Amino acid sequence: MAHFMTLPEAVAQNLKAGDTVAFEGFTHLIPHASAHEAIRQGIKDLTLVRMTPDVVYDQLIGMGAVRKLIFSYAGNPGVGLLRRLRDSVENGWPNRIEIEEHSHAAMANAYEAGAAGLPFATFRGYKGAELARVNPNIKSVTCPFTGEELAAVPAIRPDVTFIHAQKADRKGNVLIEGIVGVQKEAVLAAKRSVVTVEEIVDDLDTHPNACVLPGWTVTAISLVPGGAHPSYAHGYYPRDNASYIAWDKIAADRDRFLAWMKDNVLDATPEDFADRIKHLRSAA
Amino acid sequence: MSEPDFTSDEMMTIAASRALKNSDVCFVGIGAPSAACNVARLTHAPDVTLIYESGTIGTAPQVLPLSIGDGELCDTAVTTVSVPEMFRYWLQGGRVTVGFLGAAQIDRFGNINTTVIGDYDTPKTRLPGGGGAPEIASSCGEIFITLKQSKRAMVDKIDFFTSFGHGEGGDHRQRLGISTKGPTLMVTDLAVWKPDPVTREFTVVSLHPGVTREMVQDNCGWTVRFAEDLAQTSRPxxxxxxxxxxxxxxxxxxxxxxxxxxxA
Known part of the structure; x- marks a missing residue:
C-alpha cells in the first residue's frame, strides 16, 4: 500500500547504494526531483536503467553516483550529446561507467517482461545490428512453432523505480496522462516504487481506460509540484526546452557543471521545483 | 518574377518531403526527417500518418518538436499509446510503411552508425546510440534517409553497424531473413540517391539545382556512382x-x- 511521505524520506527508505534503479520517463514526466534527492543523499554505486537517459542521468553520472548504465538512447534530444556521459565513457571522469546498450524495442520488451514476471523478452529485432556483438545480454531463441529465430534479452527487474505523475488520490492510486511511455511497466517490474505527483486529490476524475497504477502497486508517494522540470507534466506545464538547450553549455565544462550542481541541486530542496515552473504555467 | 532563392538545407528538406505519399504511415526520426515529414503533411500529403516513437500516432504538430516527446505531439495525435505497444503492435506488427531516418555516419549501402566514432569499448566520440533505429530499419516497409553531405558523415566504412541497410549489398538483407525493402531513398543537401537494383549501392539519380557532380563527390567519402539518365531536382x-x-x-x-x- 502506498505510503505518503516527504521525498527525502521516500528516497532514504527505498534507494540504497548499489541498487539497480530506473528513473523512468520517455521524454515526458521525467522524475528530476527524485534523482536530485538521490544526488543530495550521496547514494552511490548505482546501476541506472532508462530507455532515454538525458539531462538528469548526465547529472547523476557527472556527480559520480553511477557504476553502470543500461540504456537504448543517451542524448539531449534535439540538442546534442550528453557531455558528462561522454566524459565518463571517453575519459573516465569522474569514473568510467560500465555500459549495457540495447535498442528501444529491446528495452520496452524487457520492461514488459519484467512487469509480466517473465525471465526474458522475445521480439523480432537486432537483425544485422552490431549491438548483438558487443552486448552479451543480446541472445536469440527459436520459435518452437515456426522455427523463426527471434531476439531475446533478459527482463528488467529494478530494485526500485522512480516516476513522476500528474496526480494521486488519497488512497494512493496514481494517474499518468499524455505520453505514458514505459512507466507503468517500469513500476510493475520493480521490487519497490516511488511516485512524485503534481497534486493529491480526492477523486482522480478519470475515465475507465485511463493509465492508473492502483495504490497497492506503489511503495511511496511524495507531493512535489514541478517535480519533472525541465521535463513536463501534461496538463500542468510544458517542457522547458530553453533549459534543455542551456544544459549543453553547462555540461561542457567540469567546473561549470559542478558549480551548477551545487547551486541547483546540492543546495536546493524538492520545494524549489514549484518555483521553476511558475513562468511556464503562465506561458502555457 | 524571378525564381525564389533557397538554401541547400531548404532544398534537402523539401526534396525529402516530396517522397512521402498521402497514404503513408511514417515513423519519424528527430531532426531533419521531422521537418521533411511535416512539410509533406502541410503541402501535398495532408492525410499522411506521422508516428513518433514516444507513442503518438497520427500527430499534426504546429511546431516541430525539440524531442520526440514534446506535448505538442500528444495534443495533436489521433491516439497516444505506451512505448511497448508502439514497438510491439505498430512497428513490429508491420503497420508502418516508411521509416524516415537521419544519420551521423552512413556508407554506400545505407548502413547507419549513430553509436560510436572509433572503437566501441574505447570510443573517440560516444554518440547517443540506436534508440528505435535498429528495429525501424528492419520492420518498416521501406526506409528513407536524409542528411547533409560531408566526408565525415558519408564514409567508405562506418565504425559501427547501428542499423542495417543493405549490408554488403546485393541480397544481404534476404540472407539475414529480413523481408522488408530497407533503404530505398536518400536525400542530401546536394542530390537525390536511390539504390542500384542489383548491387544496392546508393546512386545519384538527381542533382539539386546549381549542384555539379564534382560538388557531390567532394562531399562524399566513397567514389560516387551517377545514374546514366541523371535528372535535376525540381526547384522548391x-x-x-x-x-x-x-x-x-x-x-x-x-x-x-x-x-x-x-x-493562442
Whole structure:
C-alpha cells in the first residue's frame, strides 16, 4: 500500500547504494526531483536503467553516483550529446561507467517482461545490428512453432523505480496522462516504487481506460509540484526546452557543471521545483 | 518574377518531403526527417500518418518538436499509446510503411552508425546510440534517409553497424531473413540517391539545382556512382518554401520562449 511521505524520506527508505534503479520517463514526466534527492543523499554505486537517459542521468553520472548504465538512447534530444556521459565513457571522469546498450524495442520488451514476471523478452529485432556483438545480454531463441529465430534479452527487474505523475488520490492510486511511455511497466517490474505527483486529490476524475497504477502497486508517494522540470507534466506545464538547450553549455565544462550542481541541486530542496515552473504555467 | 532563392538545407528538406505519399504511415526520426515529414503533411500529403516513437500516432504538430516527446505531439495525435505497444503492435506488427531516418555516419549501402566514432569499448566520440533505429530499419516497409553531405558523415566504412541497410549489398538483407525493402531513398543537401537494383549501392539519380557532380563527390567519402539518365531536382515551389519557412519560424519562437507553442 502506498505510503505518503516527504521525498527525502521516500528516497532514504527505498534507494540504497548499489541498487539497480530506473528513473523512468520517455521524454515526458521525467522524475528530476527524485534523482536530485538521490544526488543530495550521496547514494552511490548505482546501476541506472532508462530507455532515454538525458539531462538528469548526465547529472547523476557527472556527480559520480553511477557504476553502470543500461540504456537504448543517451542524448539531449534535439540538442546534442550528453557531455558528462561522454566524459565518463571517453575519459573516465569522474569514473568510467560500465555500459549495457540495447535498442528501444529491446528495452520496452524487457520492461514488459519484467512487469509480466517473465525471465526474458522475445521480439523480432537486432537483425544485422552490431549491438548483438558487443552486448552479451543480446541472445536469440527459436520459435518452437515456426522455427523463426527471434531476439531475446533478459527482463528488467529494478530494485526500485522512480516516476513522476500528474496526480494521486488519497488512497494512493496514481494517474499518468499524455505520453505514458514505459512507466507503468517500469513500476510493475520493480521490487519497490516511488511516485512524485503534481497534486493529491480526492477523486482522480478519470475515465475507465485511463493509465492508473492502483495504490497497492506503489511503495511511496511524495507531493512535489514541478517535480519533472525541465521535463513536463501534461496538463500542468510544458517542457522547458530553453533549459534543455542551456544544459549543453553547462555540461561542457567540469567546473561549470559542478558549480551548477551545487547551486541547483546540492543546495536546493524538492520545494524549489514549484518555483521553476511558475513562468511556464503562465506561458502555457 | 524571378525564381525564389533557397538554401541547400531548404532544398534537402523539401526534396525529402516530396517522397512521402498521402497514404503513408511514417515513423519519424528527430531532426531533419521531422521537418521533411511535416512539410509533406502541410503541402501535398495532408492525410499522411506521422508516428513518433514516444507513442503518438497520427500527430499534426504546429511546431516541430525539440524531442520526440514534446506535448505538442500528444495534443495533436489521433491516439497516444505506451512505448511497448508502439514497438510491439505498430512497428513490429508491420503497420508502418516508411521509416524516415537521419544519420551521423552512413556508407554506400545505407548502413547507419549513430553509436560510436572509433572503437566501441574505447570510443573517440560516444554518440547517443540506436534508440528505435535498429528495429525501424528492419520492420518498416521501406526506409528513407536524409542528411547533409560531408566526408565525415558519408564514409567508405562506418565504425559501427547501428542499423542495417543493405549490408554488403546485393541480397544481404534476404540472407539475414529480413523481408522488408530497407533503404530505398536518400536525400542530401546536394542530390537525390536511390539504390542500384542489383548491387544496392546508393546512386545519384538527381542533382539539386546549381549542384555539379564534382560538388557531390567532394562531399562524399566513397567514389560516387551517377545514374546514366541523371535528372535535376525540381526547384522548391513558392508554397513549399513558405510552408517550410513558416514552420521553422514558429518552431524557433516556441523553443526559445520555453513554450510548447499552442495556438493562442
Amino acid at each position: 515551389s513558392g508554397v513549399e518554401l513558405t510552408t517550410l519557412r513558416d514552420l521553422n519560424a514558429r518552431t524557433k519562437a516556441a523553443h526559445s520562449g520555453g513554450k510548447t507553442g499552442e495556438a
